[in-house]
Amino acid sequence: MSGKRKWIIAGLLAAAGLAAVVVWRIRDESERVPEYVFSYAENQAADYPTTQGANYFAELVEERTEGRIQILVMPEAELGAEKDVLKQLQYGGVDFARVSLSQLAELIPEMNVLEMPYLYEDSRHMWKVLDGEIGDGFLKMADEKDLTGLSWYDAGVRSFYTSEKKITCLEDLQGMRIRVQESGLMADMVEALGAVAFQIPYSEVYSALQQGLVDGAENNWPSYEFMQHYEVAKYFTVDEHTRVPEMQLASSHTWEKLSEEDQQIIRECAKASALYERRIWTLQEKKSRKTAVEKGAEEIVLSQAEEARFREAVQSIYEKYCADSMDVIEEIKNMK
Ligand code: GCU
Numbered sequence: 001m002s003g004k005r006k007w008i009i010a011g012l013l014a015a016a017g018l019a020a021v022v023v024w025r026i027r028d029e030s031e032r033v034p035e036y037v038f039s040y041a042e043n044q045a046a047d048y049p050t051t052q053g054a055n056y057f058a059e060l061v062e063e064r065t066e067g068r069i070q071i072l073v074m075p076e077a078e079l080g081a082e083k084d085v086l087k088q089l090q091y092g093g094v095d096f097a098r099v100s101l102s103q104l105a106e107l108i109p110e111m112n113v114l115e116m117p118y119l120y121e122d123s124r125h126m127w128k129v130l131d132g133e134i135g136d137g138f139l140k141m142a143d144e145k146d147l148t149g150l151s152w153y154d155a156g157v158r159s160f161y162t163s164e165k166k167i168t169c170l171e172d173l174q175g176m177r178i179r180v181q182e183s184g185l186m187a188d189m190v191e192a193l194g195a196v197a198f199q200i201p202y203s204e205v206y207s208a209l210q211q212g213l214v215d216g217a218e219n220n221w222p223s224y225e226f227m228q229h230y231e232v233a234k235y236f237t238v239d240e241h242t243r244v245p246e247m248q249l250a251s252s253h254t255w256e257k258l259s260e261e262d263q264q265i266i267r268e269c270a271k272a273s274a275l276y277e278r279r280i281w282t283l284q285e286k287k288s289r290k291t292a293v294e295k296g297a298e299e300i301v302l303s304q305a306e307e308a309r310f311r312e313a314v315q316s317i318y319e320k321y322c323a324d325s326m327d328v329i330e331e332i333k334n335m336k
Pocket of ligand 1 (some may be wrong): 099100134155181201220223246
């Protein structure tokens with residue numbers, strides 16, 4: 001064999017060897033079966049800030065566990081309304097979820113403290129509370145109910161919106177039928193303002209407004225826009241009566257299956273995803289407000305004097321829900 005042919009054959013063999021290694025590597029990667037595949041329930045649309053936060057969480061976990069833990073985010077209430085998702089989390093039918101505190105407080109009434117009407121001055125005030133010892137203490141409280149609290153998500157501030165009649169003052173709300181979350185506190189708050197509360201799951205609010213079952217509802221700008229409620233309730237009164245934070249949770253049954261190291265990774269990824277969600281939330285609030293108005297919503301700004309009357313009207317709610325925790329309320333108020 002000539003020297004040149006020998007080199008060619010050697011070159012071909014080396015290339016074939018390299019190709020075999022590459023093919024073996026690719027097969028190995030694609031055949032790697034995750035150790036865990038977990039479900040994650042989310043009741044918002046696929047591109048809503050909290051769902052984007054959940055997707056980021058799932059990506060981070062997959063990356064940090066090198067594919068051993070996969071989390072499948074199911075948006076649009078595919079796994080049920082928040083109330084049912086909480087039950088499923090409790091017995092391990094769903095592994096992870098993000099829920100509104102209003103719903104969680106139905107299971108753990110102490111949580112109501114963090115969503116009292118007009119409790120926080122603004123979002124900065126709320127984050128000071130949730131990012132500190134108080135927030136951590138409430139995350140831990142979820143343990144009592146077979147849940148593991150992981151992080152806090154932003155859901156902005158809620159205001160009323162109505163179909164036929166604008167709300168410009170407290171008198172306008174009297175006797176109005178208002179949809180609220182499936183929450184005793186939210187129902188009582190709306191009734192303290194003189195309206196009649198209807199507890200209806202989130203996914204049914206559009207049709208309740210459209211069919212005239214209720215005269216209005218209350219929520220933040222992104223929910224109002226993403227759920228297209230502006231089409232059936234065009235008067236949005238910026239009264240900002242409450243901030244309801246949201247919690248990212250794991251089922252304790254799922255949690256107990258994990259090693260301490262994986263638990264630590266998941267906690268860190270949840271916190272990182274919460275910071276990410278908070279950033280996109282702030283941008284989305286502005287965008288949604290603009291889009292809703294462009295699409296025909298009318299924004300009504302409540303005068304300061306009226307806002308003071310709204311604040312006054314909900315004071316009785318503090319006596320009913322926070323009689324045993326007025327010290328925490330004071331502490332929160334002093335943190336502004
Ligand atoms: C917000 C919150 C949802 C909740 C909804 C509601 O949009 O993010 O989790 O279900 O309010 O009013 O029901």
